[in-house]
Amino acid sequence: MSAEHDAVRGSLGRVGVWTFGFDGRAAARVAGDVRAIEAAGYGAVWFPEGSGSADALAQLSWLLASSEHLGVASGIANITARQPEVLTRGAGFLADAYPRRVVLGIGIGHGYSTKRRGIAWERPLERMRSYLDAMDSVESAHAAVPRILAALGDGMLRLAGERALGAHTYFVPVAHTARAREVLGPEPVLAVEQGVLLVEAADEARSMAREWTRHYLELPNYANNWRRLGFDDDEVAAGGSDRLIDAAFAWGDADAIAARARAHFEAGADHVCIQVIGTEDADRDVAVLRAVAPALLSL
Numbered sequence: 001m002s003a004e005h006d007a008v009r010g011s012l013g014r015v016g017v018w019t020f021g022f023d024g025r026a027a028a029r030v031a032g033d034v035r036a037i038e039a040a041g042y043g044a045v046w047f048p049e050g051s052g053s054a055d056a057l058a059q060l061s062w063l064l065a066s067s068e069h070l071g072v073a074s075g076i077a078n079i080t081a082r083q084p085e086v087l088t089r090g091a092g093f094l095a096d097a098y099p100r101r102v103v104l105g106i107g108i109g110h111g112y113s114t115k116r117r118g119i120a121w122e123r124p125l126e127r128m129r130s131y132l133d134a135m136d137s138v139e140s141a142h143a144a145v146p147r148i149l150a151a152l153g154d155g156m157l158r159l160a161g162e163r164a165l166g167a168h169t170y171f172v173p174v175a176h177t178a179r180a181r182e183v184l185g186p187e188p189v190l191a192v193e194q195g196v197l198l199v200e201a202a203d204e205a206r207s208m209a210r211e212w213t214r215h216y217l218e219l220p221n222y223a224n225n226w227r228r229l230g231f232d233d234d235e236v237a238a239g240g241s242d243r244l245i246d247a248a249f250a251w252g253d254a255d256a257i258a259a260r261a262r263a264h265f266e267a268g269a270d271h272v273c274i275q276v277i278g279t280e281d282a283d284r285d286v287a288v289l290r291a292v293a294p295a296l297l298s299l
Contacts, residue, residue, distance in 0.1 A: 008146045008165050008189045009270050011071040011103050013043015015261065015296045016273035017289055018075055018170075018193045021282035022059065023052040029282070031066035036286050040293040044071030044103070046168075046193070046273045049078050056081070057090040064098045072098075075168055075193070075273070076107035076150040079127070084134035092142030099143070105168045105191075106131075107150030125155050132163045148191060152176075152225045154183050161188040166270070169193065171216055173247035174263045175229055181268025191271040192264050197251040197278050198288045205251035208278035210239035213248065249277070258295035265299065 017037050022030045037045050045063060049056045056077035063072045077087060087106070095102045108124045128149070135147075149160035151167040157180055160167035166189025169180055177192050184190060195212070199205040216222045223236050226244060235241035240248070250260030261272045274296065276285040 002187060004146065005165055005187055005189055007100060008103055008148070011044065011100055011146065012073065012189075012191060012271040012273075013071060014265075014271065014299060015042060016044035016046060016071065016073070016191075016271060017042050018046040018273040018275040019282075019285060020048060020050070020053075020275075021285050022047055022054070022063075023050070025282055027062060030062065033282060033286055034063050034066045034070065037289060038067045038070040040290050041297045042070070042289070042293065044073055044271070044273065046073045046075035046105070048075055049081060057087070057094070060091070060094055060102065064094060064101060069101070071101050071103060073103040073148075073168075073191070073273075074105045075170070076105040076109075078109040079106055079131045080109055084131050085138045088135045088138040088145070089140050089142065091145040092140045095143040095145045102145060104145045104147040105150060106147055106164075107168075108156075125159060128156070128159060129163070132159075148189060151180070152221060153228070154179075157183040161185060165189055166191065171195070171213075171222055171248060172225070173229065174260070174267050175247070176225070177264045177267040177269050179229075189270050190268055191273060192269040194260060194264065194272050194274050195249045195277045196257045196260075196274045196288075196292070197249060198254070198257070198276075198291060199251050199278070200253060202251075205249070206242055206245045209245045209249045209251070212277045213245065214239040250274075254292040254295040257292050258299060261296055262299055 047059050056074045091104045108128050147164045148166045148168050149164045151157045151160045161184045168191045170193040197205045217236050226236050231244050235244050250257045264272050276288045
């Protein structure tokens with residue numbers, strides 16, 4: 001393993017947190033959430049850049065300033081949201097200010113968000129290559145920022161291994177983690193998001209998960225990824241079949257959730273970042289994170 005890849009693994013730690021919980025939340029409360037995540041022992045916190053999220057560079061800045069040693073990763077900074085030189089220089093400044101704590105996850109986004117910004121949704125791999133070329137051409141006085149790419153399909157996974165330090169996967173089963181590791185090879189970092197519900201009743205857990213899943217399975221990249229993994233059109237429809245839900249989410253007690261994370265590690269993940277779903281309440285999310293931390297952090 002190269003020193004650069006190992007540095008990313010060190011920045012993220014073994015287990016982290018992925019959350020939408022900062023969206024629309026007052027800055028002071030976000031700072032409190034981040035301190036609680038850090039105090040619980042997680043290695044890193046991931047945040048999205050969606051329609052309700054703060055700018056990725058602003059979010060990186062605040063989360064870093066609000067914590068002492070926590071790794072902070074964008075999951076992901078959308079390449080249609082800013083010019084490559086802006087992202088390169090801004091993230092480089094933060095990497096200088098907070099050494100070994102910043103991981104820049106970048107991604108192509110979705111058709112709807114791309115079109116909303118007035119950009120045609122076409123040739124995603126080509127667009128990502130061009131963006132990375134432009135990032136690499138920027139002269140900066142600041143540190144080079146470790147970057148990983150949001151990736152699901154083999155093409156983007158290969159690009160993540162060739163032009164970044166690894167891949168960040170989202171809404172995937174363990175079978176995808178094994179495939180991703182096969183495509184990436186042994187060296188690139190593989191950071192896997194895992195949705196979790198601290199709910200022991202199967203019907204309740206599946207119902208909560210299905211409400212969350214419904215939107216994602218309307219997006220072609222996620223739906224097609226499940227089809228590639230052997231799920232048919234009926235299973236991908238209407239929020240997903242029970243088989244899909246059980247493959248996508250870890251539900252049950254803390255030990256059951258830890259067992260799913262362990263399965264990802266055994267399949268080739270370097271880092272698993274858990275996302276508490278179904279509560280729609282950031283305070284409850286933090287309580288769940290505290291409750292499952294001992295089981296997860298012992299892996």
